[in-house]
Amino acid sequence: MTLIEKISIELGAPEPWPSDVKLFQPYEAEQILLPDNANCLATQAFLKMCQLPYAVEPRPNAEAMSPTLKVPFIKAGRFVIAELEGIVQFVNGKDITLTQPLDNDEKSNLRAYMSLIHSVLEMAELYICWVDSETYNEVTSGRNGSVYPWPLNYIQNWNKRSQVIKKLKTLGWYDKKLEDVYSEVETCCESLQARLNDQKFFFDHGPTELDALVFGHLFTILTTPLPRSDLANIVRNYPSLIDLVKRIENEYFKK
Amino acid sequence: MGTVHAKVQENLTEAHYPTNTARELPDKEQMKELDLKGVRARVDKVHIDGLSRTKNDIIQDSIQDLFKARDFWEVLLKAYTVRVKLDELGCFKNIAVYIDTSKGPKATPDGLEVTFNVKEHKRILGGVSTHVGNNEGVLQIGVRAPNIFGRGEKVQVEYSHGSKKTSNFNVAFIKPFRGKHRTMLNTSIFQSNTEYPPSAYKLMEKGLTLGLGFYSWPLLKHTLQWEGTIRDLSVLSRNASFDVRKESGLSLKSSLKHILALDLRDETIFPTTGSLVQLTSEYAGVGGDVGFLKNDVFVQTNYSILPDIVLQGSLTMGYMKSINKDLKISLADMYFLGGPLSVRGFQMRGIGPHSDGDALGSNVYWAGGLHLFTPLPFRPGKGGFGDLFRTHFFVNTGNVGNIEVKSGQSILELMRNNVRLSYGLGIALRLGNMARLEINYCFPYVHDKSDQTHPGVQFGVGVQFL
Numbered sequence: 001m002t003l004i005e006k007i008s009i010e011l012g013a014p015e016p017w018p019s020d021v022k023l024f025q026p027y028e029a030e031q032i033l034l035p036d037n038a039n040c041l042a043t044q045a046f047l048k049m050c051q052l053p054y055a056v057e058p059r060p061n062a063e064a065m066s067p068t069l070k071v072p073f074i075k076a077g078r079f080v081i082a083e084l085e086g087i088v089q090f091v092n093g094k095d096i097t098l099t100q101p102l103d104n105d106e107k108s109n110l111r112a113y114m115s116l117i118h119s120v121l122e123m124a125e126l127y128i129c130w131v132d133s134e135t136y137n138e139v140t141s142g143r144n145g146s147v148y149p150w151p152l153n154y155i156q157n158w159n160k161r162s163q164v165i166k167k168l169k170t171l172g173w174y175d176k177k178l179e180d181v182y183s184e185v186e187t188c189c190e191s192l193q194a195r196l197n198d199q200k201f202f203f204d205h206g207p208t209e210l211d212a213l214v215f216g217h218l219f220t221i222l223t224t225p226l227p228r229s230d231l232a233n234i235v236r237n238y239p240s241l242i243d244l245v246k247r248i249e250n251e252y253f254k255k
Numbered sequence: 256m257g258t259v260h261a262k263v264q265e266n267l268t269e270a271h272y273p274t275n276t277a278r279e280l281p282d283k284e285q286m287k288e289l290d291l292k293g294v295r296a297r298v299d300k301v302h303i304d305g306l307s308r309t310k311n312d313i314i315q316d317s318i319q320d321l322f323k324a325r326d327f328w329e330v331l332l333k334a335y336t337v338r339v340k341l342d343e344l345g346c347f348k349n350i351a352v353y354i355d356t357s358k359g360p361k362a363t364p365d366g367l368e369v370t371f372n373v374k375e376h377k378r379i380l381g382g383v384s385t386h387v388g389n390n391e392g393v394l395q396i397g398v399r400a401p402n403i404f405g406r407g408e409k410v411q412v413e414y415s416h417g418s419k420k421t422s423n424f425n426v427a428f429i430k431p432f433r434g435k436h437r438t439m440l441n442t443s444i445f446q447s448n449t450e451y452p453p454s455a456y457k458l459m460e461k462g463l464t465l466g467l468g469f470y471s472w473p474l475l476k477h478t479l480q481w482e483g484t485i486r487d488l489s490v491l492s493r494n495a496s497f498d499v500r501k502e503s504g505l506s507l508k509s510s511l512k513h514i515l516a517l518d519l520r521d522e523t524i525f526p527t528t529g530s531l532v533q534l535t536s537e538y539a540g541v542g543g544d545v546g547f548l549k550n551d552v553f554v555q556t557n558y559s560i561l562p563d564i565v566l567q568g569s570l571t572m573g574y575m576k577s578i579n580k581d582l583k584i585s586l587a588d589m590y591f592l593g594g595p596l597s598v599r600g601f602q603m604r605g606i607g608p609h610s611d612g613d614a615l616g617s618n619v620y621w622a623g624g625l626h627l628f629t630p631l632p633f634r635p636g637k638g639g640f641g642d643l644f645r646t647h648f649f650v651n652t653g654n655v656g657n658i659e660v661k662s663g664q665s666i667l668e669l670m671r672n673n674v675r676l677s678y679g680l681g682i683a684l685r686l687g688n689m690a691r692l693e694i695n696y697c698f699p700y701v702h703d704k705s706d707q708t709h710p711g712v713q714f715g716v717g718v719q720f721l
Contacts, residue, residue, distance in 0.1 A: 061504030067493055075497060149544040152485060152507040 017094060018077045022057040023047070024065060025072040030146050031060060032071075034224050035125040040072040042216025043084050048252040049207045050096050060147035085114075088209050098208045106203060110210050113195060113202070120188040121217045123173045124181050128231060130164040132178065138227050178230075185234050193238045200247065207248070214241070215248040294327035299357040299366035305373040309346050310405040316433045317341055321369060330354065334369055341371065344431060345409055346402040349374040376401040387690045387716045391419040407431040420457075423447040438469040453604035453707075455495035455613040456502070458587050459487040478514040483507070483543070486587055496611035502586040510539035520557060524685045525628060525645055527565050530556040538578075539588070546582025549575035553719075565628045569721055572621035589616020592655040593706070595715025598622050599651050600677030600697030605707035607655040612707075621670055622653030624721045628683070643685045647693065650678045651721060676701040679713075692716045 025040040026032040032040070047054050054074065059065065066073040066082045073082035074090075081090045091097070099107060129140045144160060145153030168174040173181075192214060201207045202214070218241060221231050236242065298321050303314055317340040324330040334352050341350055350373050357366030381398040399411035409429045416422045427443035443464050450457040462484030470476050485507050490500050513536045520529035533553040540546030551573035558566045573590055591614055593601035604614035627648040635641050654674050681695030693715045699708040 059501070061501075064487075064489065064504030065500050080493070080497065080500065148505065149507050149542065152505060152544075155485065156505060 015077060015094070017052050017091075017096070019053060021052070021054040021074055021076045023054045023072050023074050024057050024059050024062045026062050027058045027060060027147070031143055033129050033140060033143060034220055034226070035122050035129065036063075036071050037224065038122070038125060038217040038220040039070070039084060040216070041220055042213045043072050043074075043087055045215050045248060045252060046084060046088065046098075046209050046212035047091075049098060049212060050091055052091065052096070084209065084213060098206070101205045102203060102208075109195075110203070110208060113192070113210050114213055116188060116191070117213050117217060119171070120184050121221075123168065123171060124185050124231065125217070125221070126164055126168060127173055127176070127181050128226070128228065130161050131168065131174065132228065134227050136161070182230060182234060185231060186237075189235060189238045189241060193240055196240050196244060198240055201244070211244065211248060215245055218242075218245050219249065291328035291331065292326050295365045296324065296327040296330050296367050297363060297365050298322050298324055298330060298369055299361070299363055300368045302368065302370040303373060304370060305347075305375065308375060308378075308402055308405045309344075309407075313344060313406050313431075313433060314341070317344070318371075327367075330367060330369070338371070341373065343437070344402075344407040346375055346407055347373040348376050378403075387686060387692075387718075391417045391421065391716075393417045393421075419450060419452075421447065421449045436469040436471065438467065441466040441468060450491060451604075452491065453602065453614045454586065454591070454616075455491045455499050456488055456586065457491055459489075461485045474517055474519060476514075476516045476518075478512070478516075480512040480514070481510070481541075482512065483509045486585065488585060488587060494611075496613040496615075498610040498615055499586065499613050506545050506583065506585050507543035508539050508545040508585075508588070509541050509543035510537050510545075511541060512537045520555070522688075524688065524691050525565070525683070526555075526557045526567070527559050527563075528557050530554065540578050540582050544582055545585060545588065546578045547575050547584050547588060548578055549573065549588070563630050567626040567628060568624070569626075570621070570623045571721060573619070575618045584618075586616050589618065590620040590655060591616055592620050592622060592653055595693065595695070595713050596717045596719070597651075597721045598624075598653045598675060598677060599649065599695055599713055599715070599721075600679060600699040600709060601675070601702070602707040602709045605709065606653065606675055606703070607706075608657065609705050609707070617655045617657050619658045619670060620653065620655035622651065622721055624649060624651045631682075645683045646680070647683045647695070648678075648680045649695070650676070652676045653721075673703055674701065675699075675703065675706065677708075681713075686716070690716060690718050691720060693720070 023040075023044065026036060028037070044054075044056070062071050062073070063069060067080055068082040068086070070083055073080060074087055076090070079090065081087050099110065102110065128135050130136055141157050145157050148156050165174055176184075196202055202210050218235055221235055222242075222245065224232075226232075301318050301321055303318075306314065318337050321330070321333045321337055324333050331354075334354065338350050338352055341347060350371060353370040353372065355368050355370070357363065357368050379398065379400055382396075384395050384397070386393050386395060393415050394417075395413060395415040397411060397413040399409060401409050403410055407430065409427075411425075411427050411429070413425045413427075414423070423445065424447070425443055425445040427441065429442075430440045432438040432440065441464070444462075445464070446459075446461045448457065448459050462482060464480055464482045466478055466480035468476065468478045485505060487505050489503050513534075515532075515534040517530075517532045520526035520531055531554070533551075535549075535551040535553075537547075537549040539549075551571070553569070553571045555567065555569040558568075560566055575584070575588070575590070577584055591604040592598055592607055593605035594603035598606060607617050607620075608615045628645040629648075630637075631641055631644050631646055652674055654670050654672075656670070656673075658670070677697055677699040679695045679697035681693055681697075684692040686692055693713075695713050695715070697710060697713050699706075699710055702708050
């Protein structure tokens with residue numbers, strides 16, 4: 001997070017949560033991809049856990065509009081803040097927090113698990129969407145290109161794919177085989193399940209942004225129809241994680 | 256410009272013909288010595304020296320006219336126009352013309368031989384140059400291959416970088432065709448980056464153009480162009496207005512454009528007489544996701560009240576409308592008004608709708624200017640350096656806005672409300688034969704609350720001014 005972003009969050013602090021907050025994301029039905037959808041859902045879950053009102057505003061160019069070029073982002077009054085972490089800080093600035101009762105150890109634990117999800121689940125989702133040719137050809141290319149006219153859809157798919165591949169290469173994920181990706185996901189789920197340890201949420205006292213992030217990713221993995229259902233099958237092997245997802249869905253999204 | 260060398264035998268002068276046509280000759284000194292129109296002449300032969308790559312057919316086309324000359328005056332005139340035509344082919348860096356009497360067994364009594372001494376361009380030319388674009392200095396690096404297939408075809412590659420962070424890369428292929436319409440094919444691939452601080456966005460464009468230029472009348476120039484461009488619009492800073500931010504992203508414009516220009520001015524920078532009329536129509540929406548119909552007019556007319564004192568009036572207007580609800584109109588396509596090149600006394604894009612200080616576009620505009628150009632007071636440096644300068648008094652006016660024309664409402668009526676007006680004076684300087692530099696002291700006289708005015712000293716440099 002750059003200094004400017006921090007300053008803008010600080011400046012926004014004294015104002016109360018405006019009533020007309022909008023959350024911008026791509027079109028859910030025909031455009032959004034697995035990793036983006038997971039992050040959008042996680043942010044929505046977080047805002048719902050904080051009981052902060054917002055309205056979802058689908059835009060085909062949501063990604064380009066975002067200050068970090070990643071979805072989702074919210075517009076609260078004059079402020080435009082992107083991604084879950086930024087939004088969590090912005091909300092904390094208004095003295096609304098889900099992590100108040102946590103001690104410092106737990107807080108650093110929470111941060112560690114959140115970065116685990118970003119560095120494993122999100123990468124695995126990107127890998128499946130953009131590197132696995134079956135998923136790319138049948139799902140990703142069509143959805144990502146759906147908002148662009150011919151021939152821009154092909155150009156944009158190609159551009160975006162090379163960007164993602166470049167990112168995966170630097171993080172060492174591009175050279176992995178599909179099986180390696182699956183085993184990474186299994187390890188991640190195992191450590192999450194171990195941390196959850198049959199509690200209601202990851203931390204005793206109630207839901208935090210970590211629960212929101214896990215919910216976002218796992219719910220999206222479980223419900224998104226893809227030519228390869230392996231990821232969903234892996235997640236189904238962890239009943240307590242599934243319970244968590246169901247609990248959050250029922251509590252926050254079905255009311 | 257080359258030189259025309261003429262040698263005429265002494266005994267031909269005024270011997271056979273009385274000088275009754277003398278008054279029509281513009282040059283009085285020449286008239287006393289020789290009446291060129293009275294000297295019968297025909298061209299027996301035309302030599303072109305120095306051709307190697309250039310094909311004969313395009314040269315033959317250019318020189319045909321010369322054989323129709325019937326007196327020496329016509330020979331001179333036509334030799335000059337042929338020289339211009341050869342120069343327009345862009346194949347030669349130097350053209351000299353020699354006219355001599357015809358010699359040899361087949362020579363006719365009045366026969367002349369015309370020799371064009373040409374020097375072809377090298378196969379590859381390159382250069383670094385600086386020039387001025389719209390209110391910025393630009394450094395340009397270019398390489399071109401003139402006359403690549405021997406018929407005036409040209410391939411050029413240019414890269415330019417401006418002082419306001421614009422950059423432009425362009426590869427073009429240009430081919431002139433034979434015929435009296437002077438048709439020219441022009442295709443190019445380009446990429447450009449431009450920043451628009453008054454609107455807080457930057458634009459990256461990549462595209463193709465395919466154009467055909469021709470004259471339907473000697474001075475009436477048409478340009479037909481197809482343009483396919485991918486545009487990536489992004490905000491310049493975090494605190495850009497959300498109205499600009501929501502326009503971010505990619506769009507694909509595919510448009511057909513027709514430009515009609517009639518330029519009767521005696522020169523482009525400080526004309527003293529004549530008018531310029533330019534009509535531009537653009538239809539976007541042949542493919543792509545951008546759709547509109549846009550029509551623009553620019554008229555300028557010049558009138559010398561006294562020698563060296565020129566009154567210039569200009570009027571420009573434009574209207575665009577959406578053609579389809581599914582096709583969008585990007586911020587980059589819209590009209591903006593204000594600034595040192597349009598309505599002076601306002602900031603760049605300072606007139607019209609703004610959001611958090613960032614200029615938003617409009618779909619209609621008009622602007623007019625009345626300018627009085629005079630030489631510098633007391634005329635320092637007359638006949639030399641001082642002639643590059645003009646004193647300049649002006650009144651500018653205009654309006655811009657978003658107007659949907661409904662039935663029963665006249666667009667003129669709507670544009671008459673809230674007209675802006677500014678006046679001022681300054682000094683204008685000619686930069687080469689292309690651009691003009693102005694330093695003005697401006698008084699914005701009528702403006703709207705949301706406008707950004709620029710009273711006082713304003714500096715402008717550019718190619719086309721209001």
